[in-house]
Amino acid sequence: MSEKAALDALSAWIARYHKIAKIALRDKPALIEKIGGSSRNSRTSAQRGAPKKAAATRAAKKNA
Numbered sequence: 001m002s003e004k005a006a007l008d009a010l011s012a013w014i015a016r017y018h019k020i021a022k023i024a025l026r027d028k029p030a031l032i033e034k035i036g037g038s039s040r041n042s043r044t045s046a047q048r049g050a051p052k053k054a055a056a057t058r059a060a061k062k063n064a
Helices: 003-024 029-034 045-063
Strands: none
Touching: none
């Protein structure tokens, strides 16, 4: 097995590990962060503001 193939296999394994760990540790964000994952489980400020922005855009188009 070449070095590139070994690194690709390791990368795939780590991706699967993180995916499973995020599900298993969904209620423990500190542990998710310890293994290198992000623990964001709520919407970002942009996502929270999107409905208002969309409504404003629709209103502006309607009045134009």
